Amino acid sequence: xxxxxxxxxxxxxxxxxxxxxxxxxxxxxxxxxxxxxxxxxxxxxxxxxxxxxxxxxxxxxxxxxxxxxxxxxxxxxxxxxxxxxxxxxxxxxxxxxxxxxxxxxxxxxxxxxxxxxxxxxxxxxxxxxxxxxxxxxxxxxxxxxxxxxxxxxxxxxxxxxxxxxxxxxxxxxxxxxxxxxxxxxxxxxxxxxxxxxxxxxxxxxxxxxxxxxxxxxxxxxxxxxxxxxxxxxxxxxxxxxxxxxxxxxxxxxxxxxxxxxxxxxxxxxxxxxxxxxxxxxxxxxxxxxxxxxxxxxxxxxxxxxxxxxxxxxxxxxxxxxxxxxxxxxxxxxxxxxxxxxxxxxxxxxxxxxxxxxxxxxxxxxxxxxxxxxxxxxxxxxxxxx
Numbered sequence: 001x002x003x004x005x006x007x008x009x010x011x012x013x014x015x016x017x018x019x020x021x022x023x024x025x026x027x028x029x030x031x032x033x034x035x036x037x038x039x040x041x042x043x044x045x046x047x048x049x050x051x052x053x054x055x056x057x058x059x060x061x062x063x064x065x066x067x068x069x070x071x072x073x074x075x076x077x078x079x080x081x082x083x084x085x086x087x088x089x090x091x092x093x094x095x096x097x098x099x100x101x102x103x104x105x106x107x108x109x110x111x112x113x114x115x116x117x118x119x120x121x122x123x124x125x126x127x128x129x130x131x132x133x134x135x136x137x138x139x140x141x142x143x144x145x146x147x148x149x150x151x152x153x154x155x156x157x158x159x160x161x162x163x164x165x166x167x168x169x170x171x172x173x174x175x176x177x178x179x180x181x182x183x184x185x186x187x188x189x190x191x192x193x194x195x196x197x198x199x200x201x202x203x204x205x206x207x208x209x210x211x212x213x214x215x216x217x218x219x220x221x222x223x224x225x226x227x228x229x230x231x232x233x234x235x236x237x238x239x240x241x242x243x244x245x246x247x248x249x250x251x252x253x254x255x256x257x258x259x260x261x262x263x264x265x266x267x268x269x270x271x272x273x274x275x276x277x278x279x280x281x282x283x284x285x286x287x288x289x290x291x292x293x294x295x296x297x298x299x300x301x302x303x304x305x306x307x308x309x310x311x312x313x314x315x316x317x318x319x320x321x322x323x324x325x326x327x328x329x330x331x332x333x334x335x336x337x338x339x340x341x342x343x344x345x346x347x348x349x350x351x352x353x354x355x356x357x358x359x360x361x362x363x364x365x366x367x368x369x370x371x372x373x374x375x376x377x378x379x380x381x382x383x384x385x
Contacts, residue, residue, distance in 0.1 A: 046370035049323070054373065055310055055359035057351050059302035062339040065294040066235065068242060070226035072278065072289045076192060076218035079200075082211045083185035084108060088203055093196045093214065100193045105214050106201065108186035117179035124172035127165065134158070134165040194218035195283075219283040224256060224291050227271040235297050236261060242276050244293035246285060254278055254285070256293070303336065304351075305344040310359040311335060321358040322351070323371045330367040 090107040093099055141158040144150045198215040201207055224244065228236070242256040259277035266273060276293075278285065311333070312319050322329040336346030351357075356373055358365075 046326075046372050047328070047365075048372055048374050049356075049358070050374050053358060053360040053362075054323070054356040055307050056354055056357060057304045057306055057347055060305040060339075060342070060344055061299050061302050062305065062337050062344065062346060063341055064297040064300060064337065066228070066232055066297055067292070067294050068224075068226040068228065068274070068276065069290070069292040070224045070276075072222050072224050072246070072285055072287060072291060074194075074217040074219055074287050075221040075223045075277070076194070077197070077287075078191060078216055079212050080105060080188060080191065080214045080216065082108075082188070082207050082209060082213055084113065084182050085207065085209050086110075086112065086186065087206045088201050091199060091201060091203055091214075093199065095196050095199055097196045098194075099190050099196060099216065101190055103190045104187060105190055106188040108188075110183055110186045113179070113183045113186055117176070117183055120172065120175040120179045124169070124176045127169040127172040131162075131165040131169045134162040138162045188213060190214075190216060192216060192218055194220075197287075217287060219280055219285065219287075222278040222280045222285050222287075223259070224276040224278055224293075226274045226276060227266065227269070228274045230265055230270050230272055233261065233272050233274075236274065236295065240295055242293045242295050244276070244278065244291045246289055246291040248289065249284075254291070258295070303346045304348075305339075306347050306357060307359045308338065308340075308343050308345050309361065310357050311345055320351075321362070321365055323356040323358075323373060324352070326370060326372060328365055328367055328369045328371045 087109040088106060089109045092104055092106070099105070138155075138158045138161075141150060141155045145152065145155045194216045195218075196214060197217045200212040200214065207213070224242075236258060238258055238261065240258045242258065244254040244256050246252075246254060256276040256278040258274060260275040262273040262275075265271060278291075306320065310320055312321070317332055318335055319330050319332045322331055331349070331351065333347055333349040333351070336348050338345050
């Protein structure tokens, strides 16, 4: 009996302790809820940024560039053509071979040309003999006229015959000179130094007058032909430098100079052809290569700018993060020209003056989140929660 009463007393004590614990927990929970209600937001942590993380809109003079692109062509190139008709006897060069001005390129068979020269030389000698006879006759008739042995008409006839023979002699001399020129032109030489681009004929072929024989290009001076919109032409000047990158040359850069600007737009376009002269002393560049580059234009007036790193793009929108009234703000902006060398971008959207703008790569930022600028520096980079 005594043990039963002892067990009952123990159970009662345990139940009392549990009830007291539950009441204490309820009181504590109510106190916590009341404190949270009296101080809302006390659990939110404000993002802290230092001066090195921020930037403001500043007026800057941005470098202005005009992009150009086009195909390279040699400045000096020519297609040597035949000045005579005949059979090609020898071609002394092949494609890709370097040649010098005056070097023999092609030789024609000269048998017919030599025969023609001999024929015309004989005709010239005959005409000279006729001229000498006519001159002698005129002198004799002049003496007879003075002595009264012939009439004036007979003398005039002799003098006219002399004039005819003089003309015939000059004509025959010209024919001989033409035959000599043709014989000389049967040996074709290079008009300029350069590289053989194409050989149009082979030995044994018969070609006509003015037929193409050899194409020569001089790679020492190249020219990039760029199509420039007509509204950009007023800012270009002869002599402006062009920084060029040529396909296939990696990081190597070439410097060109604007040499000529066409006076009219190209047919069917609103663009004007601009010729950029590109020195090529090592002959590394070749005709037909494609190049891109930029022309430094005259600096304009200062414009509002921000560091390029401050400009964010997401879902097709361009924006910046600002700190206003202790909170993060997300402002949509319109950008203009970009100066890659200075790392700055023109901002066309007006922003409040001296507004701090994030200029460091932060992630997971939310508009309206508490934010403050720590006065002391340096500090740890702030992170978003």
